[in-house]
Structure formats: C-alpha cells, structure tokens
Amino acid sequence: MNEQYKKIAILGGGNMGIALAKGMVASGKYRAEDITLTRRNTRLLEPMVEQGYRASSNNALAVSEADIVVLSILPQQLDSVLDNISESIDPSRHLFISIVTGVAVTDIITRLGKVVEVVRAMPNTAIAIRESMTCITSKNASPENIKLVKEIFSAVGETVEIEEELMSSATALVACGIAFFLRSIRAAAQGGTEIGFHAGDALRMAAQTAKGAASLLLHFGSHPENEIDKVTSPKGCTIAGLNEMEHNGFSSAMIKGIKTSANKAEKLYTDEK
Numbered sequence: 001m002n003e004q005y006k007k008i009a010i011l012g013g014g015n016m017g018i019a020l021a022k023g024m025v026a027s028g029k030y031r032a033e034d035i036t037l038t039r040r041n042t043r044l045l046e047p048m049v050e051q052g053y054r055a056s057s058n059n060a061l062a063v064s065e066a067d068i069v070v071l072s073i074l075p076q077q078l079d080s081v082l083d084n085i086s087e088s089i090d091p092s093r094h095l096f097i098s099i100v101t102g103v104a105v106t107d108i109i110t111r112l113g114k115v116v117e118v119v120r121a122m123p124n125t126a127i128a129i130r131e132s133m134t135c136i137t138s139k140n141a142s143p144e145n146i147k148l149v150k151e152i153f154s155a156v157g158e159t160v161e162i163e164e165e166l167m168s169s170a171t172a173l174v175a176c177g178i179a180f181f182l183r184s185i186r187a188a189a190q191g192g193t194e195i196g197f198h199a200g201d202a203l204r205m206a207a208q209t210a211k212g213a214a215s216l217l218l219h220f221g222s223h224p225e226n227e228i229d230k231v232t233s234p235k236g237c238t239i240a241g242l243n244e245m246e247h248n249g250f251s252s253a254m255i256k257g258i259k260t261s262a263n264k265a266e267k268l269y270t271d272e273k
C-alpha cells in the first residue's frame, strides 16, 4: 500500500511527535488528516488541530483506526501506554515505529504480549524542518516495512540503517547531538559578543558559520582536518585560537559528553523499572 493512504497514530504529541507530524506534512507526501496525535491533555494540541491534524486522548482508539503506530512518549511513560493499547493491536495490520530512547524491539513485544513488527528510529529535532539525521533499525520487520519507515524519515531528512546494538550510541550522536552543537554555537556567540558584536548579530554570525562548516563536510565529503588546514594560516590567528581551545579540553569535553549520553540512553528505560 502507498504510504500516502496509510493512517498514522503518533502516541505522544510532544516535542518530537509534533515535529515529526509537521515534517511529514511539509514533505508533501503525507496529509495532516491522516495523522492522529495523542496526549493526555488534547487542549495543548489545538494548534495542530487548526492545521488539520487529528488529536485524541484515547490511545487505544487512535491505534484501532491506524495502520502505523508511532511511539513518541518518554521511556517512563511507555509501559502504561503499551498496556493500554495491547487489546487494540492487530499484528497482521499494525506496524510500530518507536523513537523511544533505550527501548529495544524485544522490550516492546514482551510488554505488549503480541509479536508486532517494530522498527526503531532515532531522529532529532531538526525533523521539524526536514533536516533530521535519523538512524533506523529493526530486528523483526519485513524488508517492505523497513523500506516504508525509511521513506517516512527520508521525507524529513537523511537516514542510515544501523544495528540495534548501536541505537544508544546513535541517540547520543544524532539526537543529543543537536543540543551539543547548539551549545557550541552559543559559546561562539558569547565569544563574539565579548569581542565586540551585539548578541543578536553574534548569534546569527555564529549559526551561519556553523552551517557553513557542516555544509563543507557534507558537500565535499571531506574530513574536518582537511577543511581546518585550509583555515589555519602558518603563525596565524586560527591555529592560535584552536590550540587554546584544545589546551582547555574542547575535543575531550565533546567526546566525554557523547560517551556519557550514550551510557545514560542505554539505561533510560531499564532504570525506570
């Protein structure tokens, strides 16, 4: 079946649920009226309803009307949601997509007590503007359904298929990574203000420079050091600043932060039990 005609229930209409829905519709491949967002207080989804999406506080009903079920609640909210929808699931019809951090395909099947096809996806908040990097994995979905999920996330950014064992690492690198790079940009803007720019100008200049740096890598497929070598003139000011940052642990801080986030992601669901 063409994904255009599939009904989608996004359980957990929060940051990511809303961003995913908006990104899908912005791609032109999905219709707002085919997407139901759920949350306990649907009043908060009114702006989405005004844009043509459906909203519900009834997860079981939303599931029974859907072909694709997206789990977009927090890890600590997952078990009660799965318990609530279990009766409404038809494994021959429903495809599950879970973006819930730290939850394995087998965790979902075990809790549901039903063998449904589950594809895990780890996107980031840039999904709202169709610039996500989404990591996808499945232990039990058919190749057709994995392809379908890839098509959904390809409509809202780039995708890569990985082993499920690497999902927590993917969470740290691509999902938490948005916050890490944003903090780097904020720091650059703060430095810019200290050396003379108004805060708003400094932020715009830093953000566009960060975008340029990322675009160079994606455009040329080059290594960061190749591009850095083009900036660092001998005896120049770039290498002076760069070395000062490294003496203060710049790369080390990023690496340690990513490792800490990956370890935390791995335990996010199990620590709740």
Ligand SMILES: NC(=O)C1=CN([C@@H]2O[C@H](COP(=O)(O)OP(=O)(O)OC[C@H]3O[C@@H](n4cnc5c(N)ncnc54)[C@H](O)[C@@H]3O)[C@@H](O)[C@H]2O)C=CC1
Pocket: 011, 012, 013, 014, 015, 016, 017, 038, 039, 040, 041, 059, 072, 073, 074, 075, 077, 080, 081, 099, 100, 101, 122, 123, 124, 125, 175, 176
């Ligand atoms: N925020 C991010 O950058 C990313 C988050 N994730 C994962 O996506 C999931 C969602 O994250 P966020 O959207 O940031 O969280 P959020 O807290 O903004 O959204 C969760 C939503 O679920 C709703 N909810 C709670 N209980 C519910 C229930 N029983 N039925 C229906 N809805 C219910 C809440 O009202 C809230 O709107 C989490 O598992 C998170 O780990 C994955 C990738 C990136």
Ligand SMILES: O=C(O)[C@@H]1CCC=N1
Pocket: 101, 171, 175, 176
């Ligand atoms: O901070 C978190 O736990 C979630 C998962 C990845 C991004 N945000």
